[in-house]
Amino acid sequence: MTVAPEYSTDSGADELWEGVQPQPARRLLVAGLGLFAAQGFHGTTTRDIAARAGMSPAALYVHYRTKEDLLFRISRIAHEAALTAIPPESPGSDPAGQLQAAVAAFTAWHARHHTAARVAQYELTALEPAHFRAVAAVRLAIERTFRKMIERGVAAGEFEVSDTPATALAILSLAIDLARWYQPGSRHTPDELGDLYAGLALRMVRSGR
Amino acid sequence: MTVAPEYSTDSGADELWEGVQPQPARRLLVAGLGLFAAQGFHGTTTRDIAARAGMSPAALYVHYRTKEDLLFRISRIAHEAALTAIPPESPGSDPAGQLQAAVAAFTAWHARHHTAARVAQYELTALEPAHFRAVAAVRLAIERTFRKMIERGVAAGEFEVSDTPATALAILSLAIDLARWYQPGSRHTPDELGDLYAGLALRMVRSGR
Numbered sequence: 001m002t003v004a005p006e007y008s009t010d011s012g013a014d015e016l017w018e019g020v021q022p023q024p025a026r027r028l029l030v031a032g033l034g035l036f037a038a039q040g041f042h043g044t045t046t047r048d049i050a051a052r053a054g055m056s057p058a059a060l061y062v063h064y065r066t067k068e069d070l071l072f073r074i075s076r077i078a079h080e081a082a083l084t085a086i087p088p089e090s091p092g093s094d095p096a097g098q099l100q101a102a103v104a105a106f107t108a109w110h111a112r113h114h115t116a117a118r119v120a121q122y123e124l125t126a127l128e129p130a131h132f133r134a135v136a137a138v139r140l141a142i143e144r145t146f147r148k149m150i151e152r153g154v155a156a157g158e159f160e161v162s163d164t165p166a167t168a169l170a171i172l173s174l175a176i177d178l179a180r181w182y183q184p185g186s187r188h189t190p191d192e193l194g195d196l197y198a199g200l201a202l203r204m205v206r207s208g209r
Numbered sequence: 210m211t212v213a214p215e216y217s218t219d220s221g222a223d224e225l226w227e228g229v230q231p232q233p234a235r236r237l238l239v240a241g242l243g244l245f246a247a248q249g250f251h252g253t254t255t256r257d258i259a260a261r262a263g264m265s266p267a268a269l270y271v272h273y274r275t276k277e278d279l280l281f282r283i284s285r286i287a288h289e290a291a292l293t294a295i296p297p298e299s300p301g302s303d304p305a306g307q308l309q310a311a312v313a314a315f316t317a318w319h320a321r322h323h324t325a326a327r328v329a330q331y332e333l334t335a336l337e338p339a340h341f342r343a344v345a346a347v348r349l350a351i352e353r354t355f356r357k358m359i360e361r362g363v364a365a366g367e368f369e370v371s372d373t374p375a376t377a378l379a380i381l382s383l384a385i386d387l388a389r390w391y392q393p394g395s396r397h398t399p400d401e402l403g404d405l406y407a408g409l410a411l412r413m414v415r416s417g418r
Contacts, residue, residue, distance in 0.1 A: 038334070042252025121389060122331060125247070166397065166405050173386035174379055180330060180386075181378070188375065196375050200413045 016081055016116055020073070025063040027053045032070045036119045041071055041126040071123055072131040078113065078120035079138040085109040086145055095153030096202055102149060103201040104194035106142075107175040110182070111190035117179035146171055150205055160207030171201045225290055225325055229282070234272040236262045241279045245328045250280055250335040280332055281340040287322065287329035288347040294318040295354055304362030305411055311358060312410040313403035315351075316384040319391070320399035326388035355380055359414055369416030380410045 020026040031052035035044040046067050050057045064070040086102045110117045120135075127135060146168040153159030161167045174197045188196065229235040240261035244253040255276050259266045273279040295311045319326045329344075336344060355377040362368030370376045383406045397405065 039251040040249030042248035043250070162408065163405060166402070167409065169390070170383055170406060170409050173390075174382050176389070177382035177386040181382075193375070196372060197379060199371065200376065200379050203412050203415075204409045206412075 014113065014116065016077060016113060020077070022063075024053070024055065024059065028055065028060055028063055029070060029073060032067070033074055033115060033119055036071065036074070036123060037115045041067070041119075041123045068126065068128055068131070071119070072127055072135075074116065075120045075123070075127065075131075075135050076138070078116040079135055079142075081113070082106065082109055082117070082120075083138055083142050083145070086142070089145075089149065089152075095149065095156050095158050096206070099146075099149045099153065099205065100198040100202055102146065103171060103175070104191075104198040106172075106194075107178065107197040108190040108194035110175045110178040111186075111193050114179050114182040117176065121176055121179050143168060143172065153205060158207060159205040161205050167204060171204065174201065223322065223325065225286060225322060229286070231272075233262070233264065233268065237264065237269055237272055238279060238282060241276075242283055242324060242328055245280065245283070245332060246324045250276070250328075250332045277335065277337055277340070280328070281336055281344075283325065284329045284332070284336065284340075284344050285347070287325040288344055288351075290322070291315065291318055291326070291329075292347055292351050292354070295351070298354075298358065298361075304358065304365050304367050305415070308355075308358045308362065308414065309407040309411055311355065312380060312384070313400075313407040315381075315403075316387065316406040317399040317403035319384045319387040320395075320402050323388050323391045326385065330385055330388050352377060352381065362414060367416060368414040370414050376413060380413065383410065 014030070017026050017029055020029050028049060032044070032049045035048055035052060044067070046060050047057050049067070049070070050060045053060075060070075064073070085105050085108075087098075087105055089098050089102075124132065124135065143165075147164055150159060150161060150164050150168055154161060154164065178193065182190075182193075223239075226235050226238055229238050237258060241253070241258045244257055244261060253276070255269050256266045258276070258279070259269045262269075269279075273282070294314050294317075296307075296314055298307050298311075333341065333344065352374075356373055359368060359370060359373050359377055363370060363373065387402065391399075391402075
């Protein structure tokens, strides 16, 4: 829970941004990400971003309409990647195994990409309405994925929960809150946290207690 | 999980700040809180805070040395109140009942004071080193309180966990993540969320599965 007084980012090498082309657009996006994570969207100017990317302020506008447009690209890519990180549910499989795999992957993703997750999660209110709606649709898809897995386990008699939507949100909180406290050098690796939290999530839903 | 595109605060009436005296100091603190929550510490100037409090920029410096000093007061008060919200552990009591009461109170506190929690949790890196250490001490006390409750239940054979510190952090995440998504008008009241999460936390630690 004790966080170092400086927020460190190491996301320059993050494979999340590989699809952002051309290369100067990616450099600007990674510069913006680091600044938004450290000092917030409202505390960062386009001039700061251009300077950190080693480019002129005008160059930013070649690739991004506004600072908000750059934030939107970060947020959409991060949300879509978090959704994609959840392994697809195969119809014949065991609900507990499915939920365990999903929580493990979703948790590890948030530890590994904690800087992207931080900006994607904490700067939602800075998005323009149309951009917010696009991101909210991905958020809803994530929430529904977990809700359905719980419903499937309940239907099979393996799970027993008093409130499926609230339990899904609680499981998401375990993973998403890593954006707040996880740092490289934390006591556990992303995969270890994934395994730990998958075990805790299963305990939260399993019947027969 | 879907958050409205504007961050709303209603903490002007929050009883948390009743001890902040004299009254202009409190008004400035509440103004700073709302702005930090909506646009971040780095995105807010002392001029913004004074204007929102209906005071002159110079008046702020009568009560706060710097903008960071105002943040520190918010953060310290919020952290100490969150710690104080946890009911004291009575030696003869049942570990499950104790943990349940603690999680319920700590969760409800974070929903009720979601704006204060948001600023206290998300702006830690903006604190000066000495201020950070003061707040970190309270954070550690909170973490230890939960860890000890789990250890007590394990020693009594009531709980069975694979990793006590990680489980304590996960339980804290359930509550603290409300600072990210809780809004007045959410589907559950703070007390309902407290009861729900207390039940989930107990499932996370109970033995005999």
